[in-house]
Amino acid sequence: MIFEAIRESHDLQRDLCRKLTASRGDMASRQLLFLQLKVELMAHAAAEERHLYVPLLMADGGLDASRHALHEHHQVDELLEDLSVRNKEQDGWIATAKTLSFKVRHHLKEEESKFFQLAGRLLPDAKKAQLAARYRREIVRMRKHYAAEFESIAVSGETGLVKPAKAAADKPATRGSASAGAQLRGHAKPRRTR
Ligand SMILES: [Fe+2]
Numbered sequence: 659m660i661f662e663a664i665r666e667s668h669d670l671q672r673d674l675c676r677k678l679t680a681s682r683g684d685m686a687s688r689q690l691l692f693l694q695l696k697v698e699l700m701a702h703a704a705a706e707e708r709h710l711y712v713p714l715l716m717a718d719g720g721l722d723a724s725r726h727a728l729h730e731h732h733q734v735d736e737l738l739e740d741l742s743v744r745n746k747e748q749d750g751w752i753a754t755a756k757t758l759s760f761k762v763r764h765h766l767k768e769e770e771s772k773f774f775q776l777a778g779r780l781l782p783d784a785k786k787a788q789l790a791a792r793y794r795r796e797i798v799r800m801r802k803h804y805a806a807e808f809e810s811i812a813v814s815g816e817t818g819l820v821k822p823a824k825a826a827a828d829k830p831a832t833r834g835s836a837s838a839g840a841q842l843r844g845h846a847k848p849r850r851t852r
């Protein structure tokens with residue numbers, strides 16, 4: 659079912675928000691947590707917009723909820739942009755991360771406690787099963803799409819989840835400079851770190 663599939667990413671988002679806002683001192687792990695959360699939020703929003711909110715927008719009774727949810731996705735995007743600075747130790751960064759975490763939690767709760775019930779009533783069962791399969795494919799595809807921008811994270815071939823790329827970077831074939839590693843992995847240019 660589409661809602662169970664979506665909840666799996668929601669649980670991951672809550673876990674990453676909690677770890678990110680608790681991060682202290684170790685800036686490398688804060689950076690890694692931030693990138694994992696950023697990619698998860700962006701991939702989830704894309705897959706959810708395409709395979710839940712677009713069908714919901716087409717139903718008269720789903721217009722307001724869909725518009726509201728898409729607006730909140732946009733607000734989350736803007737906070738992610740504000741947080742995508744090189745120096746994550748500066749004053750205010752963790753306060754903005756907490757604002758993001760608060761916004762994300764509010765959004766997930768609203769989806770789980772209101773919008774899923776609405777979509778459950780408005781969409782036929784066969785449609786919900788079809789959307790679940792499409793959403794599952796799309797979120798993995800979009801995780802790969804967004805993770806490809808960053809050197810330090812990758813998507814597991816087994817689980818389809820975003821993970822630190824350290825294991826891959828430790829292999830002899832990818833050791834060396836960032837550009838050599840990027841070329842070996844088929845990227846023309848070194849990827850961004852923010
Ligand atoms: Fe959402």
Ligand SMILES: [Fe+2]
Binds near residue numbers: 668769
């Ligand atoms: Fe969601």
